[in-house]
Amino acid sequence: SKKLRIAVLAGDGIGKEVMPEGIRVLEAAAKRFDLPLEMQHFDWAHCDYFAAHGQMMPDDWKAQLQGFDAILFGAVGWPATVPDHVSLWGSLLKFRREFDQYINLRPVRLFEGVPCPLAGRMPGDIDYYVVRENTEGEYTALGGIMFEGTDREMVLQEAVFTRKGADRLLKFAFDLAQSRSKKHVTLATKSNGIAISMPWWDKCAEAMAKNYPDVVLDKQHIDILTARFVLQPGRFDVVAATNLFGDILSDLGPATTGTIGLAPSANLNPERNFPSLFEPVHGSAPDIYGQNIANPIAMIWSVALMLDFLGNGQGAWRSAHDAIVDAISQTILSGPRTPDLGGQAKTPDVGKAIAQVL
Amino acid sequence: SKKLRIAVLAGDGIGKEVMPEGIRVLEAAAKRFDLPLEMQHFDWAHCDYFAAHGQMMPDDWKAQLQGFDAILFGAVGWPATVPDHVSLWGSLLKFRREFDQYINLRPVRLFEGVPCPLAGRMPGDIDYYVVRENTEGEYTALGGIMFEGTDREMVLQEAVFTRKGADRLLKFAFDLAQSRSKKHVTLATKSNGIAISMPWWDKCAEAMAKNYPDVVLDKQHIDILTARFVLQPGRFDVVAATNLFGDILSDLGPATTGTIGLAPSANLNPERNFPSLFEPVHGSAPDIYGQNIANPIAMIWSVALMLDFLGNGQGAWRSAHDAIVDAISQTILSGPRTPDLGGQAKTPDVGKAIAQVL
Numbered sequence: 001s002k003k004l005r006i007a008v009l010a011g012d013g014i015g016k017e018v019m020p021e022g023i024r025v026l027e028a029a030a031k032r033f034d035l036p037l038e039m040q041h042f043d044w045a046h047c048d049y050f051a052a053h054g055q056m057m058p059d060d061w062k063a064q065l066q067g068f069d070a071i072l073f074g075a076v077g078w079p080a081t082v083p084d085h086v087s088l089w090g091s092l093l094k095f096r097r098e099f100d101q102y103i104n105l106r107p108v109r110l111f112e113g114v115p116c117p118l119a120g121r122m123p124g125d126i127d128y129y130v131v132r133e134n135t136e137g138e139y140t141a142l143g144g145i146m147f148e149g150t151d152r153e154m155v156l157q158e159a160v161f162t163r164k165g166a167d168r169l170l171k172f173a174f175d176l177a178q179s180r181s182k183k184h185v186t187l188a189t190k191s192n193g194i195a196i197s198m199p200w201w202d203k204c205a206e207a208m209a210k211n212y213p214d215v216v217l218d219k220q221h222i223d224i225l226t227a228r229f230v231l232q233p234g235r236f237d238v239v240a241a242t243n244l245f246g247d248i249l250s251d252l253g254p255a256t257t258g259t260i261g262l263a264p265s266a267n268l269n270p271e272r273n274f275p276s277l278f279e280p281v282h283g284s285a286p287d288i289y290g291q292n293i294a295n296p297i298a299m300i301w302s303v304a305l306m307l308d309f310l311g312n313g314q315g316a317w318r319s320a321h322d323a324i325v326d327a328i329s330q331t332i333l334s335g336p337r338t339p340d341l342g343g344q345a346k347t348p349d350v351g352k353a354i355a356q357v358l
Numbered sequence: 359s360k361k362l363r364i365a366v367l368a369g370d371g372i373g374k375e376v377m378p379e380g381i382r383v384l385e386a387a388a389k390r391f392d393l394p395l396e397m398q399h400f401d402w403a404h405c406d407y408f409a410a411h412g413q414m415m416p417d418d419w420k421a422q423l424q425g426f427d428a429i430l431f432g433a434v435g436w437p438a439t440v441p442d443h444v445s446l447w448g449s450l451l452k453f454r455r456e457f458d459q460y461i462n463l464r465p466v467r468l469f470e471g472v473p474c475p476l477a478g479r480m481p482g483d484i485d486y487y488v489v490r491e492n493t494e495g496e497y498t499a500l501g502g503i504m505f506e507g508t509d510r511e512m513v514l515q516e517a518v519f520t521r522k523g524a525d526r527l528l529k530f531a532f533d534l535a536q537s538r539s540k541k542h543v544t545l546a547t548k549s550n551g552i553a554i555s556m557p558w559w560d561k562c563a564e565a566m567a568k569n570y571p572d573v574v575l576d577k578q579h580i581d582i583l584t585a586r587f588v589l590q591p592g593r594f595d596v597v598a599a600t601n602l603f604g605d606i607l608s609d610l611g612p613a614t615t616g617t618i619g620l621a622p623s624a625n626l627n628p629e630r631n632f633p634s635l636f637e638p639v640h641g642s643a644p645d646i647y648g649q650n651i652a653n654p655i656a657m658i659w660s661v662a663l664m665l666d667f668l669g670n671g672q673g674a675w676r677s678a679h680d681a682i683v684d685a686i687s688q689t690i691l692s693g694p695r696t697p698d699l700g701g702q703a704k705t706p707d708v709g710k711a712i713a714q715v716l
């Protein structure tokens with residue numbers, strides 16, 4: 001059968017450390033489950049490339065990547081040399097937007113064996129998805145600075161939402177909730193303060209909920225929602241959120257499960273008109289780069305999400321996904337563990353252990 | 359000496375339950391420390407008033423309140439009858455903006471005797487301030503809906519920042535940090551994603567930091583910042599934030615200290631051109647209203663912040679502040695405690711106990 005093609009971009013910082021472990025596990029899974037895959041590495045979309053070329057990617061980046069079935073991505077950002085908004089808008093945020101990866105799916109789960117920062121929580125108590133809108137909303141470069149350098153200096157920053165964007169995000173969230181046992185969607189809102197866009201989001205969600213009589217919709221303001229991620233995590237199932245709110249919740253959620261070093265994400269174009277992108281939630285982490293102590297599990301779990309997506313959640317691909325997640329669970333329990341989980345292991349130790357279990 | 363005048367507005371829901379306890383403690387403190395105070399109650403800025411008058415407040419609300427030295431506020435919002443953005447923009451958000459209460463100061467502290475939802479944290483481990491910009495930013499009714507009801511429906515939502523607004527917020531935050539032992543300011547940013555306003559905030563903060571060589575500035579993206587409120591709360595001292603980010607952080611922070619039922623806030627016009635406003639961070643909480651189980655401590659602590667502000671942090675006023683906070687600490691430790699703290703006490707039990715200690 002035709003091979004599925006995966007573009008590999010490691011990026012900056014610990015992206016370069018965790019990617020080899022992702023690939024190690026990917027290769028082990030492909031071998032065991034006989035998955036027809038091929039990989040191609042690209043040496044751009046990182047800040048060294050920017051230093052040499054004055055831009056993050058070659059002009060024809062889109063043509064180069066367009067034919068791939070998926071993109072496996074490490075992390076981008078090296079603020080000491082390139083401001084974050086330049087490096088991110090020049091790479092990751094371009095992929096998300098130009099490849100219309102409008103769903104950013106981020107599972108949050110407490111694993112057995114991870115010391116939970118929330119007192120008294122057990123595996124099973126924290127198990128939900130953040131479904132984040134990934135192409136519009138608060139992330140824009142629209143607006144500007146006026147009267148710069150004077151007493152009247154002011155800044156306008158625009159957020160842009162479309163009905164199409166809200167509806168397809170909400171549909172995905174409600175479909176996901178319907179497939180789960182709790183059948184519960186939380187909408188992250190702030191309609192009491194942000195007076196145009198957020199009341200509109202509330203209405204979009206209420207309208208969508210009408211199509212899902214068996215799913216409960218619960219609208220919560222983002223402030224109290226973050227409080228409840230800490231105080232009542234068991235109340236969540238599927239959390240639908242705008243780009244910004246989803247960004248916040250998908251760092252906070254994983255933090256409550258012990259470390260953001262576990263959290264994977266899938267940037268999906270569900271229609272498969274463009275390649276989807278899989279990456280850890282953590283960034284390039286300049287503060288720990290170079291020591292090889294980054295936890296590769298977020299990267300490896302992202303590989304599992306990729307395989308599941310490539311195989312439409314079926315057959316050998318689904319089995320490969322499940323086997324990787326099982327191997328992750330086992331390794332978290334038995335060790336080796338990186339320092340964020342209280343261990344002393346190096347990045348490759350963990351990757352090798354997981355590949356071994358596979 | 360001339361009496362200082364306090365306007366009292368209880369608002370909706372549990373605002374009506376906690377306010378009497380705030381007043382009980384205020385009266386006890388005034389008596390013990392001989393504070394020249396007088397109170398006046400206003401029966402508007404609540405949703406019943408809206409039901410009767412079609413607006414939250416009388417037309418001359420500003421004239422009625424203008425001469426007061428402070429406003430003691432409960433909570434507003436009763437979404438079953440009035441949408442939140444209508445009730446809030448018709449009351450609290452008007453006060454903040456029209457009385458130019460540009461600082462929203464919110465202490466976050468773990469008290470002895472409160473079961474901490476973060477595993478293994480002790481009093482002293484969590485002790486910081488959120489300094490929130492309170493008059494501009496993401497909270498606007500600017501923008502609109504276009505192509506409504508069609509395939510092209512879209513929404514623009516504007517955020518507006520001024521240099522004056524950013525600078526006075528940052529100055530307050532740096533001054534506060536300078537007066538504390540850690541001398542550390544964290545700026546909540548999102549300059550990697552929100553491409554106009556947030557890089558501009560970064561620059562404003564860097565410029566302000568130059569005036570405070572003894573204070574460290576640490577810029578953190580809001581996503582990882584929320585994660586660190588859970589994972590590394592000890593790293594924070596003074597957190598400076600825009601209106602929205604400050605709103606989020608000042609619910610999340612208190613949640614990590616056990617309950618948002620403790621968190622007070624001071625909406626300050628430091629120049630005293632207008633009355634400042636003191637209120638609990640929690641809202642009207644329709645879900646628990648009517649049972650008299652709301653924790654009045656956030657309200658009572660807000661009273662303490664008010665006295666400190668009224669007395670410029672000096673003399674009998676400062677002593678009254680300190681005595682109230684001590685009485686709160688003692689009562690948390692000895693009980694009675696409301697259900698959010700694991701107890702069975704009613705709202706007035708806690709208020710009476712604190713007044714008693716005073």
Ligand SMILES: CC(C)[C@H](C(=O)O)[C@@H](O)C(=O)O
Binds near residue numbers: 605639641
């Ligand atoms: C009620 C709401 C408008 C308000 C805010 O968002 O400012 C509240 O959450 C707060 O933090 O004071």
Ligand SMILES: CC(C)[C@H](C(=O)O)[C@@H](O)C(=O)O
Binds near residue numbers: 088550551
């Ligand atoms: C790096 C940054 C632009 C990005 C985002 O904000 O989307 C990251 O935080 C994420 O969550 O994927």
